[in-house]
Amino acid sequence: MAEIFADRYTARVDKPVVLFLIGMRFNKLLAFQKWLPVVTAMPRMLAELSKRPETGLLFYRSYISGRIVLVQEYWESFDKLLAYAHDRSGQHFPAWAAFNRAIGTDGSVGIWHETYLVEPGKSECVYVNMPKFGLASAARHVKAEGRLAAAKDRMSV
Numbered sequence: 050m051a052e053i054f055a056d057r058y059t060a061r062v063d064k065p066v067v068l069f070l071i072g073m074r075f076n077k078l079l080a081f082q083k084w085l086p087v088v089t090a091m092p093r094m095l096a097e098l099s100k101r102p103e104t105g106l107l108f109y110r111s112y113i114s115g116r117i118v119l120v121q122e123y124w125e126s127f128d129k130l131l132a133y134a135h136d137r138s139g140q141h142f143p144a145w146a147a148f149n150r151a152i153g154t155d156g157s158v159g160i161w162h163e164t165y166l167v168e169p170g171k172s173e174c175v176y177v178n179m180p181k182f183g184l185a186s187a188a189r190h191v192k193a194e195g196r197l198a199a200a201k202d203r204m205s206v
Contacts, residue, residue, distance in 0.1 A: 051180030057193035058176045059203055060185040066107065066167045067127050068184075072119040074159035083157040090144035091120060097140045098133070105129025107187035123187030127166065173204040 073087050091111075098106040105125035112119045124130045134141055152158050167184065174184050181190050197203050 053178060053180055054176070054190075055178055057198075058179070058185060058190055059193040059197050060172075060174050060183070060187075061189040061191050061197075061206075062167055062169045062172060062184070063189065064169065065126070066184070066187050067124040067130055068165040068167055069122040069124055069130055069162065070119060070164075071122065071162040072117055072160070074118075074161075075116040076159050077157040078116070080157040083152055083155075086144075086151065087148060087158050087160065088118065090140070090147075091118075094140040094144065095120070104133050106133075108183075110183070121183065123167075123184065127164065130164070170205055173200050175200070175203070 071091075073084070073091075075084055077083065095106075095109055095111075098104050098109075107123040107125060109120055109122045112121070133139060134145075136142060148158075148160065172184065175193050176182055176185055191197065193203070196206055
């Protein structure tokens with residue numbers, strides 16, 4: 050079980066980090082043959098990335114909410130994220146090609162992603178009674194005390 054940190058903690062971002070949110074939506078629940086390959090592709094990619102730290106993936110967590118599957122990822126840089134996406138020898142490139150061949154724009158499965166650059170002094174977070182999580186897992190996990198005690202102060206440090 051993950052260690053729970055009972056005090057107030059925050060994340061210290063000393064260099065830019067990329068937050069990448071990627072997901073899928075089951076638009077046609079009975080279209081198993083369409084969405085099953087999409088669902089199974091992401092765990093293969095995450096396993097590959099976990100075995101290859103040089104790719105730049107720092108942390109990830111998966112979520113399910115209704116028809117949506119979401120993966121929250123933190124990357125060392127946008128360039129490393131793009132390099133992985135375009136690596137023809139990795140899991141992503143063939144999965145993307147297979148999606149376009151099998152589904153394309155037929156409406157059965159929705160996919161999406163959002164990419165954000167988290168720069169030092171331009172983000173704020175707090176974690177209480179939590180294991181290392183989110184940005185604190187990708188950056189430095191520090192106590193939210195002194196200059197880091199208040200949200201308005203954390204945003205400018």
